[in-house]
Structures are given as C-alpha cells and as structure tokens.
Amino acid sequence: MPPRGNASLPVLHIMVALADGPRHGYAIKQEVERRTEGAIRLGPGTLYEAIQRLEEGGLIEETPADRIAARENGQEAQRRYYQLTDRGWTSLRLELRGLGRLVDAARTNPRLRKGLA
Amino acid sequence: MRVIRWLLWLYPAPFRERYGAEMAAVVAGDPLSVRVVIDLLGTAARLRLRQIRQTLRTFTHGRPPGLPSSRKRDEMDTIFQDLRYALRQFARRPGFTAIGVLSLGLAIGGNSLIYGMLDGFVFHPFPYPQPDRLVAIGVTFPKLSAETTYVESISPAEYFDVKRSRSFAQTASFDLGNRNISGGDVPERVFTALLLDDLFPVIGMTPALGRGFTKEELAPNGPPAAIISHRLWQSRFGGDAGIVNRAIRISGRSASIVGVMPPGLLVIGTDLWIPWGGDASSMPRNVRQFNVLARLAPGVSLSQANAELAGIARQVEQAEKAKFAEYDNWQLTATPWAAALLKDVRPAAFVLLGAVGLVLLIACANVTNLFLARASTRHRELAVRLALGAAGWRLTRLLLTESVLLAIAGAAVGLVIAWLGLSGAGALIPGQFQLLGLHAGVNGRVLAWSLALALASGLMVGFIPAIHATRTDPHESLKADSRTGTSRGGRRVRHALVVAELALSVVLLLGAGLLIRSFLNIQRVDRGFDPRGVLTMRLTLPRDRYPGEAAGAFFDHLSERIAALPGVRVVAAASQFPPMSFGDSQFDLEHRQPDGTTLPTALATVATPRFFETLRVSLRAGRFFSATDRLDTPFVAIVNQSFANRYLNGVDPLGQRVRLGSPDRQRTWLTIVGVVADSRNSGVTQPVRPEIYTPVRQQTAWNQLFVLVRTDTAPAALLPLVRQTVSALDSEQPVYMVQTLEDALATASFQQRISTLLLAIFAGVALVLAAIGIYGVMSYAVVARTQEMGVRLAIGARPRDVVWLVLAQVGKLSAFGLALGVGMLIVAGSALEGLLVDVRPMDAPTIIAVALILAVVALVAAWAPAARAARVDPITALRYE
Numbered sequence: 001m002p003p004r005g006n007a008s009l010p011v012l013h014i015m016v017a018l019a020d021g022p023r024h025g026y027a028i029k030q031e032v033e034r035r036t037e038g039a040i041r042l043g044p045g046t047l048y049e050a051i052q053r054l055e056e057g058g059l060i061e062e063t064p065a066d067r068i069a070a071r072e073n074g075q076e077a078q079r080r081y082y083q084l085t086d087r088g089w090t091s092l093r094l095e096l097r098g099l100g101r102l103v104d105a106a107r108t109n110p111r112l113r114k115g116l117a
Numbered sequence: 118m119r120v121i122r123w124l125l126w127l128y129p130a131p132f133r134e135r136y137g138a139e140m141a142a143v144v145a146g147d148p149l150s151v152r153v154v155i156d157l158l159g160t161a162a163r164l165r166l167r168q169i170r171q172t173l174r175t176f177t178h179g180r181p182p183g184l185p186s187s188r189k190r191d192e193m194d195t196i197f198q199d200l201r202y203a204l205r206q207f208a209r210r211p212g213f214t215a216i217g218v219l220s221l222g223l224a225i226g227g228n229s230l231i232y233g234m235l236d237g238f239v240f241h242p243f244p245y246p247q248p249d250r251l252v253a254i255g256v257t258f259p260k261l262s263a264e265t266t267y268v269e270s271i272s273p274a275e276y277f278d279v280k281r282s283r284s285f286a287q288t289a290s291f292d293l294g295n296r297n298i299s300g301g302d303v304p305e306r307v308f309t310a311l312l313l314d315d316l317f318p319v320i321g322m323t324p325a326l327g328r329g330f331t332k333e334e335l336a337p338n339g340p341p342a343a344i345i346s347h348r349l350w351q352s353r354f355g356g357d358a359g360i361v362n363r364a365i366r367i368s369g370r371s372a373s374i375v376g377v378m379p380p381g382l383l384v385i386g387t388d389l390w391i392p393w394g395g396d397a398s399s400m401p402r403n404v405r406q407f408n409v410l411a412r413l414a415p416g417v418s419l420s421q422a423n424a425e426l427a428g429i430a431r432q433v434e435q436a437e438k439a440k441f442a443e444y445d446n447w448q449l450t451a452t453p454w455a456a457a458l459l460k461d462v463r464p465a466a467f468v469l470l471g472a473v474g475l476v477l478l479i480a481c482a483n484v485t486n487l488f489l490a491r492a493s494t495r496h497r498e499l500a501v502r503l504a505l506g507a508a509g510w511r512l513t514r515l516l517l518t519e520s521v522l523l524a525i526a527g528a529a530v531g532l533v534i535a536w537l538g539l540s541g542a543g544a545l546i547p548g549q550f551q552l553l554g555l556h557a558g559v560n561g562r563v564l565a566w567s568l569a570l571a572l573a574s575g576l577m578v579g580f581i582p583a584i585h586a587t588r589t590d591p592h593e594s595l596k597a598d599s600r601t602g603t604s605r606g607g608r609r610v611r612h613a614l615v616v617a618e619l620a621l622s623v624v625l626l627l628g629a630g631l632l633i634r635s636f637l638n639i640q641r642v643d644r645g646f647d648p649r650g651v652l653t654m655r656l657t658l659p660r661d662r663y664p665g666e667a668a669g670a671f672f673d674h675l676s677e678r679i680a681a682l683p684g685v686r687v688v689a690a691a692s693q694f695p696p697m698s699f700g701d702s703q704f705d706l707e708h709r710q711p712d713g714t715t716l717p718t719a720l721a722t723v724a725t726p727r728f729f730e731t732l733r734v735s736l737r738a739g740r741f742f743s744a745t746d747r748l749d750t751p752f753v754a755i756v757n758q759s760f761a762n763r764y765l766n767g768v769d770p771l772g773q774r775v776r777l778g779s780p781d782r783q784r785t786w787l788t789i790v791g792v793v794a795d796s797r798n799s800g801v802t803q804p805v806r807p808e809i810y811t812p813v814r815q816q817t818a819w820n821q822l823f824v825l826v827r828t829d830t831a832p833a834a835l836l837p838l839v840r841q842t843v844s845a846l847d848s849e850q851p852v853y854m855v856q857t858l859e860d861a862l863a864t865a866s867f868q869q870r871i872s873t874l875l876l877a878i879f880a881g882v883a884l885v886l887a888a889i890g891i892y893g894v895m896s897y898a899v900v901a902r903t904q905e906m907g908v909r910l911a912i913g914a915r916p917r918d919v920v921w922l923v924l925a926q927v928g929k930l931s932a933f934g935l936a937l938g939v940g941m942l943i944v945a946g947s948a949l950e951g952l953l954v955d956v957r958p959m960d961a962p963t964i965i966a967v968a969l970i971l972a973v974v975a976l977v978a979a980w981a982p983a984a985r986a987a988r989v990d991p992i993t994a995l996r997y998e
Contacts, residue, residue, distance in 0.1 A: 025139050025140070025142070025143050026142060026143045029146075030146075043152065043153050043155075043156025044144050044157060045157040046160060047140075047143065048136040048139065048140050049163065051136070052132060052135070052136065079139060079142060080139060
C-alpha cells in the first residue's frame with residue numbers, strides 16, 4: 001500500500017473519520033455520510049475493500065477489543081473497531097498536505113479560484 | 118438477509134471470513150437497495166480479479182515468496198519456469214489452446230460422465246461400510262432353469278444351510294412384500310422387507326434414531342415392531358423427532374416404530390422393515406421366497422466362500438435329492454451385492470466406458486497432431502535451445518509440462534461437462550434406479566479419475582512431440598532455415614495418427630449404428646399386444662377384510678365401475694402382464710407323463726375375462742374366459758401359442774387338461790378352453806415363454822392384482838377418476854405402481870435406449886474430432902507442400918488436379934481408417950453382442966452407412982485445405998525457392 005499521493009477519495013474519508021477516534025464499520029459509513037452531507041455514500045463492499053487495503057498497508061488497526069467491550073453495552077461489543085496507526089497518522093497528514101498543495105495550485109488559476117474558499 | 122449471505126459467497130474466502138459478519142451488520146443498518154447490491158457485486162468482482170492477478174503473478178514473475186532454498190528451490194524454480202513458459206505459449210496461441218482444451222475437455226468429460234454413472238450405479242451404489250464385502254447368495258437349479266436368481270429364490274431351510282457356512286461373519290434373510298400403512302388421511306402402500314434375521318448388522322448400519330430389533334421382536338410371534346427408512350420418515354411422518362415408540366397400523370395390525378434408519382439406506386428400495394414373524398423351521402424346503410445377504414468374514418475371499426457354499430450344496434444334494442429332484446447339481450453362489458442386483462446394466466455400462474475411452478484416444482491423437490504441427494513451426498526455437506546446450510530431458514520436460522497443463526485445463530472443462538451431464542441424467546434414469554435410491558454425481562472418486570485421465574492423456578499427447586523435438590539435429594535444422602518440418606518421418610507419424618483417429622471413429626460409428634439398428638428392431642418387434650392407451654396400476658386387498666372370494670369379487674366390481682367412466686373402453690385385472698411377467702409355476706399335462714419327477718414350468722397368470730381384449734391379444738382357438746367361469750363351474754385354463762407348440766404339439770389343445778403347482782400340493786385339473794396368440798411376456802427382446810392363464814374367479818389365493826384400463830383418450834389423464842372410483846368402493850385402498858403400458862415398455866428397453874443415445878453422442882463427438890484431425894493435417898500438408906503445388910501449377914496442372922491431389926490423399930487415409938476400424942470391430946464385436954437385437958456385429962448395411970458418413974465428413978474436412986491448395990499462386994510459391 002503506497003502511503004502517499006494516490007489514496008482514493010473513499011479511503012481518505014474513512015481515514016479522516018477515524019481521526020476523531022476508533023469507530024466500527026457502520027459508524028464510519030454514517031460519519032462519512034454526515035460529513036459530506038450524503039454526497040459520499042459508501043456501499044458495504046467499497047467500505048470493507050478500503051478497510052482491507054488500509055489494514056494490509058498497516059495504516060489502520062483493530063482496536064483491542066476489551067476497551068470497546070467496556071465502553072459499549074453488550075450488543076455492539078462484537079463489532080470490530082478500527083483506529084489509525086502511527087503510520088496511518090503520518091500517511092494521512094502527507095495525503096492531506098498533498099491535497100492542500102493541489103488546492104493551493106488550483107487557486108493560482110483564476111478560473112478555478114471562484115469555486116474554492 | 119439471505120441475499121447478502123448469498124452475495125458474500127462471491128467473495129474470496131479470506132476476505133469473507135474476516136469481514137463478512139461486519140458487512141452483514143452494515144447492510145442490516147440500512148434498507149437493502151439496488152445500489153448496495155451493485156456495490157457488493159462490483160467489489161466482489163474487483164477482489165476476485167485481484168486474486169487472479171496475484172496468482173498469475175506468482176507464475177509469470179518468478180516464484181512466490183517463502184520457498185525453501187538450496188537444490189530443492191532450484192528444482193521448484195525450474196518447474197515454475199516451465200509452467201510460466203507453457204502459460205506464455207498458450208497465451209500466444211489462443212486458437213491452438215482452445216482447440217486442444219476443448220478436444221480433451223469433451224473427451225475427458227465423456228469419460229468422467231460414464232465413470233460417474235458407473236461409480237454411482239455399479240462400483241459404489243450403496244452407502245454401506247465395505248460394500249464389496251457384502252454378498253448376495255443366489256441359487257441355480259439346472260433342472261428348472263439355467264439362470265441364477267438372487268431375489269425371492271431361497272427357502273428358509275436352504276437359508277439355514279447357508280448359515281452353517283463359516284465364510285460369513287453375518288447373514289440375514291428377508292422376504293419382500295408390500296404393506297399398507299394407515300392412520301393418517303391417505304392410506305399408503307409401502308415396499309417392505311420382512312426379516313427372518315436381523316438385516317442391519319449385515320449391512321453394517323445402525324438406526325439414526327431409536328434402536329434396532331431385539332431378539333424377542335425377531336422371534337416367531339414376537340412383539341410387533343417396525344423400523345422405517347429416512348425417506349418414509351420424512352414423507353409420511355414429517356421428520357417427527359418423537360416418532361420412536363409411536364404405534365402405527367401396518368396392513369391392519371398395530372406395530373410400534375422402534376427406529377429410523379439414516380438417509381440413503383434403502384434395501385432393494387424397501388422403506389419399511391418388520392420381523393417376518395412366522396415359524397420358518399416348519400416351512401417346506403421348496404417354498405422359496407427369501408433373499409439372503411451375507412458379509413464375508415475377515416480374511417475370507419469370495420472364491421473361498423463360494424468353495425464352501427459348493428460343499429454345502431453337495432451335502433444338501435446328497436440328503437434331499439430323493440425328495441426334491443431339483444437339488445440335482447444345484448448351486449449356491451455368493452456374488453457382491455451390487456453386481457447381483459444390477460447385473461443387467463453392467464454390459465451396457467462397460468461398453469460405454471470402452472466407447473468413451475476410444476473418444477479420449479481420438480482426442481489425444483488429435484492434440485498430438487496439433488502439438489506436432491506446432492512443434493515443426495517451433496523447430497528453430499528448439500534447435501537453438503539444443504545448440505545452446507539445453508539438455509534433451511529439459512526440453513522433454515518443457516514440452517510435457519505444456520501438454521499436461523493443457524490436459525488439466527481440459528479436465529476442468531470435462532468436469533463441468535460431467536457435472537452438467539450427471540445432473541441432467543436424472544431425467545433419463547428410469548424408476549428402477551430411483552426406486553433403489555441410487556444416484557450418480559461428481560464425487561472425490563470421479564474427480565480423481567478425471568485427474569488421472571488428464572495426467573495420462575497429457576503425457577500421452579506430449580510424448581511423441583517430445584521425442585520428435587529432442588531427436589532434432591540442431592545443425593541440420595538451423596541450416597534448413599524456414600522450410601519447416603517436412604521430414605518424411607514427421608509426416609508419417611501425423612498420417613498414422615489420423616488413420617488411427619479415423620479407425621477409432623469407425624469403431625464407434627459402427628457400434629452406434631448397430632445399436633440404432635437394434636433399437637429400431639426392438640420397436641419393430643411384434644409384441645403381440647397393443648400398448649397404446651393402456652393405464653396400469655396395482656391394488657392389494659388386505660386378507661382379513663377380503664377373505665376367500667371377496668377379493669376376486671372386488672376386482673370384478675371395480676372393473677365394472679371403471680368401465681363405466683367416460684373415455685374408458687375395456688377394463689381387466691390380472692396378476693401380471695407383458696412385457697414383464699415373472700410369476701411362473703410348475704405344471705403337468707394329463708396326456709403326457711413328465712420325464713422324471715421334476716415338472717416343467719410356465720408363466721402362470723390369473724386374469725379376468727376381458728384381459729385379452731384389453732391388451733388386444735387375439736384368440737387362436739376356443740374361447741376367452743367368461744363371467745360364468747366361477748368356483749362352482751368346471752375349472753378352465755387358456756394357454757398361449759408357445760405353450761401349445763411346445764407341449765401340445767400334434768394334439769388339439771382344446772379339451773386337454775393341465776395341473777398347476779408343485780406335486781406336493783393339492784392340485785386340480787383344469788381344462789384348456791382357449792389358445793391365444795403369443796405376446797412378448799418376458800421382455801421385448803427375449804423369446805416368448807409358454808404361459809398358462811386361469812380365471813380370477815376360479816381361485817381364492819390372489820388378493821394382489823394389476824388393473825388394466827384401455828382408454829380412448831390419454832390414459833394418464835384418467836388416473837384421478839380411477840382413484841375416485843377405487844376410493845368410493847374402499848377408502849382405505851391405495852392405488853400404486855401406476856404407469857402407462859407404453860412407459861412400462863420404455864422402462865423395459867431402458868438399457869438399449871440409453872446406450873444407443875450415449876453411443877450415438879460419442880460417435881458424433883468422435884467424428885467431429887476426427888474431422889478436426891483431418892482438417893489440421895491436410896491444412897498443414899498443403900502449407901508444407903506450397904512449393905510443390907506452385908511448381909505443378911506453373912508447369913500446367915489445373916487447379917482441379919491439385920484439389921484432386923489433396924482429396925486423393927484424404928481418400929487414402931479414410932480408406933485405411935475404415936478398413937482398420939472394421940477390423941477392430943471384428944475383434945471387439947463380442948463385447949457388443951449382448952446389447953444387439955437381431956443384428957450381427959458384421960452388418961453390411963451399417964458398414965456401408967458408416968463408410969458413406971466417413972466419406973462425406975472427410976470430404977468436408979479436406980475441402981478447405983484442398984481449395985487453398987488450388988488457389989496457390991505459382992509465382993509467390995516459387996519466389997521462396
């Protein structure tokens with residue numbers, strides 16, 4: 001899994017959602033939908049394909065189960081919670097920086113500037 | 118939620134195991150939408166593609182990580198190198214690869230299909246442990262018949278003789294019959310085994326539910342108990358777990374269900390097992406109605422067991438021959454049970470296995486030719502490799518890797534074909550097998566067989582090209598430049614292969630042709646009765662409610678009622694009917710003293726007056742039975758023409774007197790009042806047996822009869838009305854064994870039907886393969902001889918002459934193939950003879966037809982190469998000189 005420069009948009013959204021703290025799959029999906037106001041709706045296949053890639057790349061990891069089991073009550077304890085690894089944090093920062101540069105570069109074009117804040 | 122679970126199966130297993138449950142939870146969070154399903158399908162496809170790419174990468178980009186080092190690794194490296202090389206070769210020539218894989222796939226598929234059928238029906242038909250140690254005991258009484266019979270053919274006394282043998286670990290004996298089960302909405306007729314001795318220890322299975330029989334239950338007049346089959350448990354009792362110790366009524370008597378056997382356990386199609394219950398020790402020696410099964414004792418071979426049985430038979434002969442003449446030279450035989458039960462399908466099955474074997478050989482010859490043709494274009498590459506110092510065995514291995522890989526791909530295609538074929542075959546399988554609970558499918562053994570075939574054919578296919586390639590002299594090949602592979606040796610091998618293919622196809626075509634002729638002969642046989650529009654069914658009246666004359670009266674009454682239904686023409690009842698009559702009896706004639714004490718036997722049938730009219734069997738002399746033939750009028754009989762010819766030759770049959778039954782019983786003289794025409798009463802292809810008919814109303818023994826209904830309309834459509842009629846007379850009477858007479862005929866000729874169909878298919882496949890072979894070889898020959906053709910055309914040959922040149926060569930090859938094929942059939946014909954009806958293996962019309970077909974196919978296959986040869990432009994062809 002290359003750590004920078006070519007992460008897909010769903011992957012980035014998932015990582016940003018995890019930057020708030022550990023979440024399980026369904027919570028990630030809901031958070032992404034909330035953030036993008038429903039513009040990005042991750043299907044279950046897309047979601048877990050991305051999670052698999054992130055896990056294989058060592059960018060996210062499963063949260064040790066006991067902590068979650070204590071926090072939730074019973075029913076949801078069987079779900080896996082994911083969190084960013086150190087490598088994941090670094091990678092996310094690099095990706096966002098890259099995106100920032102892209103946006104900066106776009107700003108220099110007057111025809112694009114209007115659409116950007 | 119079922120949808121998602123189903124969709125998840127599309128995912129690679131590791132992914133599914135890790136994320137499947139979570140994904141299901143995510144889907145559960147929102148209503149299922151088309152978008153989600155599309156997302157799941159798309160991701161599955163992406164993951165699968167990734168998986169395939171990774172697998173391929175290990176082949177095409179070196180070995181996968183983590184292989185052991187040292188020599189072993191080098192070895193692995195070479196294998197991977199060879200595999201990678203082979204895959205690249207295939208990818209480079211998709212046409213070649215497709216033809217190779219399809220040819221081998223078709224052939225291996227045919228083999229797997231037939232092997233699967235043999236496996237399911239002959240080799241491993243039963244789910245018992247060590248089925249090959251389970252034997253059936255058959256008897257042969259040369260004085261009565263040359264046939265060895267296994268079913269309902271042994272008396273209790275003879276069983277006790279067999280039981281003395283030390284060759285068997287366990288023995289069991291049972292009688293077969295039908296019992297009504299009632300208590301429920303619909304009474305049901307169930308095929309039942311009545312056990313003289315416990316059957317299940319012999320078979321080696323225990324009930325899945327409850328227990329087996331106890332000694333007390335099996336003893337004479339023991340407490341009534343029953344064990345039922347899994348399918349009866351499911352169909353009749355809805356799989357009720359509390360069935361054990363429940364009481365049911367079996368033919369009017371109450372019995373307690375003590376056990377349910379596991380699924381798949383059926384003994385000759387029986388679903389209910391109950392103790393026989395009578396006192397067997399008092400039964401006479403010559404009342405033979407039992408089947409005997411035994412399990413060979415550890416370390417005892419079948420021939421040892423048979424030797425011991427022969428000794429027992431001799432002892433019995435010594436002791437009993439004076440009283441029972443049939444013991445003269447009688448034999449007891451132990452045969453593996455599957456073989457005893459299914460012996461009549463074996464010849465067909467093995468002929469078919471041989472036939473598909475030939476198809477595989479043809480396919481192999483074809484693919485060998487493809488490899489040879491390709492090898493000649495790769496000549497230079499291989500020569501370079503040899504020149505650079507590659508060892509001959511490395512090249513051989515390289516080429517064999519290619520051919521084996523191709524064959525394995527073929528086996529994969531073949532297994533799909535076999536799987537489709539075996540699932541589809543269910544429709545062709547007659548009731549005989551369904552009744553026995555047999556089925557065929559792709560299992561581990563079929564898989565192993567297919568892989569073994571793939572390996573063998575891969576090696577076979579690669580062998581000749583490999584030898585050819587390594588014999589190449591690199592020096593010569595490199596010098597000779599692009600004029601490729603025209604060596605005389607190579608051509609001879611290729612031509613020999615085509616001739617072999619043609620010869621094998623001819624064998625298959627002749628076999629198929631002969632079977633088709635036999636089949637047509639069967640259709641043409643004068644059956645002596647008219648099967649069209651007749652519905653048959655069986656009824657069995659319980660003795661306690663229909664004693665004495667009541668049973669006959671019931672059938673008369675029922676016949677009248679059914680005859681009154683719209684669309685019904687005639688109705689009759691009889692104990693059996695053609696084409697499959699089994700019930701026979703000893704008899705003697707007043708006018709002729711029998712030779713010795715053993716009486717001859719004839720088929721003995723009880724029938725109502727309109728029986729012959731219903732079957733449209735014509736009267737030759739005298740009269741049919743009439744309604745006035747009753748217990749209080751003189752006893753009468755009707756015989757068939759064969760009986761009159763054989764036993765009453767030279768006298769007027771009418772007025773002769775005949776007695777039925779064995780001499781130790783009370784018998785009455787019957788006066789022959791009629792002679793009817795012969796009908797094929799023991800199989801359509803078998804000679805007609807002498808038969809004696811007696812009126813239903815002049816006996817009281819038969820309570821189980823078939824009802825035959827001749828209709829003006831489709832007979833099967835009448836069944837509901839007939840059932841209603843029966844039910845109106847007696848609501849507890851089940852109607853069973855319902856079939857039309859035409860179906861009964863079809864079942865009787867099933868073996869011929871299916872062998873003909875399959876052999877015709879195989880012959881067709883063989884012909885297509887041979888045509889591909891001719892086409893390939895001739896195309897290649899034309900390319901190789903382009904210059905020659907060019908020269909010929911340049912010095913004045915007309916295109917027509919060139920076409921003739923090519924066709925003449927094909928003609929020569931075909932003639933060789935035909936001659937060789939006919940010669941092979943002379944050798945192999947005896948295997949086929951058992952399946953042929955009124956045709957000799959050397960049948961001139963069949964051979965001529967096959968020769969014509971072969972000529973047409975060869976012409977079609979050679980036409981394109983010949984036309985190409987005629988279009989050769991002399992200038993272009995010669996420019997290369």
